[in-house]
Amino acid sequence: MSEQMAAGRMQAEAASKGILAKLIFFSASLGAVPLASYYASLKYVFEGNATFAAITAVVAANIVLVAYIITSVLEDRKDNATKSEAESKKTR
Numbered sequence: 382m383s384e385q386m387a388a389g390r391m392q393a394e395a396a397s398k399g400i401l402a403k404l405i406f407f408s409a410s411l412g413a414v415p416l417a418s419y420y421a422s423l424k425y426v427f428e429g430n431a432t433f434a435a436i437t438a439v440v441a442a443n444i445v446l447v448a449y450i451i452t453s454v455l456e457d458r459k460d461n462a463t464k465s466e467a468e469s470k471k472t473r
Contacts, residue, residue, distance in 0.1 A: 400456075407449040415442040 418441040423434035 403449075403452065407445060410445050411442060414445050415439070 415438040419434050419438035422437040423429065423431060426437070427433040
C-alpha cells in the first residue's frame with residue numbers, strides 16, 4: 382500500500398508543477414503578447430493609428446485567455462478520464 386501511495390504522491394506533485402508552469406507561461410504571455418501586438422501593429426500595420434492598435438492588443442489578450450481556458454478544460458477532461466479509469470480498475 383505504501384508504494385501505491387508514494388507513486389500517487391509523486392504523480393500529484395508532477396501534475397502540480399506542470400500546472401504551475403502553465404500558469405506562469407500564460408501569465409507572462411498575457412503581459413507580453415498584447416504589448417508586442419500593440420507596438421507592432423502601431424508601427425507596421427496601422428501606421429500610427431493608436432485606436433486600431435489598441436483593439437489589436439485587446440484581441441490578442443482575449444486570444445491568450447481563451448487559449449488558457451481551452452488548455453484547462455482539456456486537462457480537466459484528461460484528469461477525469463484517468464480517475465474514472467482508475468476507479469473502474471478498482472471495481473474489478
